[in-house]
Amino acid sequence: MKLLNPIPKPKHKRRVPKRGNATRITQAVRNEVLNRSESRCERCGRTRAYAFEMAHLINASQGGRGDDPANVVLLCGPSVNTGTCHNFADYTAKGREWRRKKHEELKRYYG
Numbered sequence: 001m002k003l004l005n006p007i008p009k010p011k012h013k014r015r016v017p018k019r020g021n022a023t024r025i026t027q028a029v030r031n032e033v034l035n036r037s038e039s040r041c042e043r044c045g046r047t048r049a050y051a052f053e054m055a056h057l058i059n060a061s062q063g064g065r066g067d068d069p070a071n072v073v074l075l076c077g078p079s080v081n082t083g084t085c086h087n088f089a090d091y092t093a094k095g096r097e098w099r100r101k102k103h104e105e106l107k108r109y110y111g
Contacts, residue, residue, distance in 0.1 A: 023060035025072055030054060032069040041076040043085040043098065049076035053086050057103040070106040 058064030077086035
């Protein structure tokens with residue numbers, strides 16, 4: 001079915017961003033995290049891995065911002081593989097404690 005007079009999309013930006021966009025990791029934060037970590041896993045220090053992933057310290061589902069470099073770390077991954085740092089941080093009690101301490105450390109680092 002084809003509309004005869006479709007309503008054009010607005011050409012302005014949203015005044016209040018959608019919730020999904022608030023948790024999306026921005027390119028500026030990605031660059032800052034890569035510079036801060038010197039392209040190393042921030043937990044184990046590994047420079048070579050199958051994949052490196054940006055990870056929220058406060059989960060996106062809990063409102064963790066993607067535009068705050070104190071909330072994002074570079075970890076070796078993928079998160080679904082057992083034994084990687086991203087898996088450790090997301091799925092273990094010790095990993096959740098590590099994320100909390102790392103978040104406190106980065107909040108002090110960024111002031």
